[in-house]
Amino acid sequence: MVDTTASGELVGTSTGAIANTRDVSPTPEELSVHDDVPLHDHVGLALDSSAPMVAFNARCQAALKETIWRERRGVVWPHLYADALGGVQLGARARADDPRIVYFIGLTRKSAAIMVSRLLLALYHHSHLFLVHLDLKADSAVVSELAALIKDHPNIHLMQTRRLVQWGAWTMNLILLDALHSAVSASIDFDFVINLSDVDVALRTNDEIVSFLRQYKGRQFVQVHQGSGEWLDKAKNFTANHNVIECGGYGFVAVNSTPLDLGSGPQMAFGRGGPVVYANTSAVQLSEVRQAVKEDAAHSRWAARRKAAAETAAAQAEAAQAEATMEEAEAKAAKAEVAKAKAATSADAEDVDEADEETPRRTALHTGSQWMILSRGFATYLVRDERAARWMRVFERRFLSDEAFVQTVLMHSPYNGSLVNHNMRYIYWPHYDGDPQEYWARMGVDYVGGPQVINSSALPGVLRSPYMFARKVDPTVDADTVRLWDEWMAKKLRGAAPGDQDVLGGMPAPAARIRAEDTLERLSGSSSGETDFEDASATPLPPLGAVMAGDAAVPRAYRPPLRSVARILFEDGSSCECSPACEATASCCDDWPEVCQMGRGTGGADDTDDDIEGEDTSGEDTGSSLPPCPVPIHPASSPGNGTRIRLSFVNHARYPVRLYHQTVGSTGGAMGATGREVGALQPRGPPLTFDTVDVHAWTVKTWAGVTLLELPARIGRLSGTVDIHECARNPVRRALHQGWR
Numbered sequence: 049m050v051d052t053t054a055s056g057e058l059v060g061t062s063t064g065a066i067a068n069t070r071d072v073s074p075t076p077e078e079l080s081v082h083d084d085v086p087l088h089d090h091v092g093l094a095l096d097s098s099a100p101m102v103a104f105n106a107r108c109q110a111a112l113k114e115t116i117w118r119e120r121r122g123v124v125w126p127h128l129y130a131d132a133l134g135g136v137q138l139g140a141r142a143r144a145d146d147p148r149i150v151y152f153i154g155l156t157r158k159s160a161a162i163m164v165s166r167l168l169l170a171l172y173h174h175s176h177l178f179l180v181h182l183d184l185k186a187d188s189a190v191v192s193e194l195a196a197l198i199k200d201h202p203n204i205h206l207m208q209t210r211r212l213v214q215w216g217a218w219t220m221n222l223i224l225l226d227a228l229h230s231a232v233s234a235s236i237d238f239d240f241v242i243n244l245s246d247v248d249v250a251l252r253t254n255d256e257i258v259s260f261l262r263q264y265k266g267r268q269f270v271q272v273h274q275g276s277g278e279w280l281d282k283a284k285n286f287t288a289n290h291n292v293i294e295c296g297g298y299g300f301v302a303v304n305s306t307p308l309d310l311g312s313g314p315q316m317a318f319g320r321g322g323p324v325v326y327a328n329t330s331a332v333q334l335s336e337v338r339q340a341v342k343e344d345a346a347h348s349r350w351a352a353r354r355k356a357a358a359e360t361a362a363a364q365a366e367a368a369q370a371e372a373t374m375e376e377a378e379a380k381a382a383k384a385e386v387a388k389a390k391a392a393t394s395a396d397a398e399d400v401d402e403a404d405e406e407t408p409r410r411t412a413l414h415t416g417s418q419w420m421i422l423s424r425g426f427a428t429y430l431v432r433d434e435r436a437a438r439w440m441r442v443f444e445r446r447f448l449s450d451e452a453f454v455q456t457v458l459m460h461s462p463y464n465g466s467l468v469n470h471n472m473r474y475i476y477w478p479h480y481d482g483d484p485q486e487y488w489a490r491m492g493v494d495y496v497g498g499p500q501v502i503n504s505s506a507l508p509g510v511l512r513s514p515y516m517f518a519r520k521v522d523p524t525v526d527a528d529t530v531r532l533w534d535e536w537m538a539k540k541l542r543g544a545a546p547g548d549q550d551v552l553g554g555m556p557a558p559a560a561r562i563r564a565e566d567t568l569e570r571l572s573g574s575s576s577g578e579t580d581f582e583d584a585s586a587t588p589l590p591p592l593g594a595v596m597a598g599d600a601a602v603p604r605a606y607r608p609p610l611r612s613v614a615r616i617l618f619e620d621g622s623s624c625e626c627s628p629a630c631e632a633t634a635s636c637c638d639d640w641p642e643v644c645q646m647g648r649g650t651g652g653a654d655d656t657d658d659d660i661e662g663e664d665t666s667g668e669d670t671g672s673s674l675p676p677c678p679v680p681i682h683p684a685s686s687p688g689n690g691t692r693i694r695l696s697f698v699n700h701a702r703y704p705v706r707l708y709h710q711t712v713g714s715t716g717g718a719m720g721a722t723g724r725e726v727g728a729l730q731p732r733g734p735p736l737t738f739d740t741v742d743v744h745a746w747t748v749k750t751w752a753g754v755t756l757l758e759l760p761a762r763i764g765r766l767s768g769t770v771d772i773h774e775c776a777r778n779p780v781r782r783a784l785h786q787g788w789r
Contacts (some may be wrong), residue, residue, distance in 0.1 A: 212297030455594030690741030
């Protein structure tokens, strides 16, 4: 069912969802005693006077009242949900010391099933647990696609509690915390948690990742920004000046603050998030947030003075050495060290006066990437320790908390010495190429605040990089990126490891050494690769690729063994043989030499386990009487403006198909004879509708490349529906399914 919490947050639940027992929720009667708080928009217009904003006003009022109730009751923990995982079954590890991984995958886009199938293709092992959260606003068709995808795999669990997730907001943390709470509550025996999304692709196979993480158990692969810089200062000042209450997964109330102004005047929204409205009230204290901001500012002043004192002392020592003899220089250097220590002590003393003496002086707020790899110990700490819960009270009231919460908790926890300051992700931000606003304006509102989408021309360099994962890959922007990844990963899974891929965890090759490890704000001003936290006691660790765990050697590139293929089995029940005896029965896999060349099977009984599951996505006749598929003629669009019409394409086939649009003179051109792909139609799914002209040509193909329909240019064609049906063809070549089953 779909429910609404007291704060107005939309949550989809089932009877298998268990609320965090440490949390208590207010009753409607308890909330009704609080009066509504007047809200206004970015230009000062009262929300209750705007008819279109009535529902939003009610949603935000509910969130405000729950905040007031929680503050007065002293409720610390947010409301976390634990999915019942009783039906989950995990297989044995391949090796006793192999790490078991909990993969948390958050999905929201229409292309989610396409992308998650590829993540599972690369990462799947029966010993791992896959927890999949589907945003409550996701298309209903995606739910059905995912259910069909995972139905036969008891170690893949579609979260029954679904939250409405907002970009840059606390709800992005809540879905991860729900997953951790679920795994910990179910007493799952795991070693790591890795969070992913529906725009991530894997750059390594399961075998490579397990082999790498085996030597780093107990470590946290989290990016934490170092030092300071322009973007870091801007982000810190912005979030410090705007304490917010999230309106149940959509929109914010900024409490006692001025309207958002990112340089172009008051803003009605923040990034891809919902509307931002304002409340001036003394009923909401947000004391934890304000105290944290105060202490963070005090720490920044302390760190700046300490750094300035150290630089002054170093300059004095250098000048003394240049002017004096060796003996005199040594004496003056010692004297300078004493002065340096006194300056640092003085800075400490000044900040004790400015901050609350009963709270730790070095309570800096840290930032970094929200994509990470966490150990079981720290994951448990996040959802069980009161110290972590108190940081939740701080970050649920801040913008961009998904890029600061885990970093801050980690650096102020007993686990700070386990940090490996890298998240093992390839991410390229438009900030690196100039003004990011230009890129986001070109891409559209759905990409504001995000990294660059990896296109097919950039993909080869990404595939050579030393990371585990890469983002952002979006098949609706460049489907060729996904196709190229399919071909590349298929070779890796067959044992043909690319020889030019950098060692996992090593340094990128010089030609590809870009700042892919940075995140949105590029908030670090430090050029050093070392861990340099003056505000926490984290043990400095050498960079990845060096010795980080005892006497462990530098990780070597993993080369999985070649598999011996005896037979290829297709989903329609047909098969072909790779063994030498196939010629006697005319059953050789002549269409699949690249598969059979991986190694010849013996044809014996032991080879039956080496079957490769495939899929005939071509619409081949499987027994029913189907019309023959057309012989491709590659129709071209005609020159001229033509008459404007509207065409709707409907797929009646049992498999997805691709739709291509022919432009004038494109046969054999840069786009090839097929033309430009403009969309994909799901089996018996919703239609795709285009405003076009009658002199344009269209082609429909299966994912295996079989032509199902060609619509040539025709002057006088009327608007209407184009029905796409299955057809029969001679089974000349069948395509292995490049997704996951």
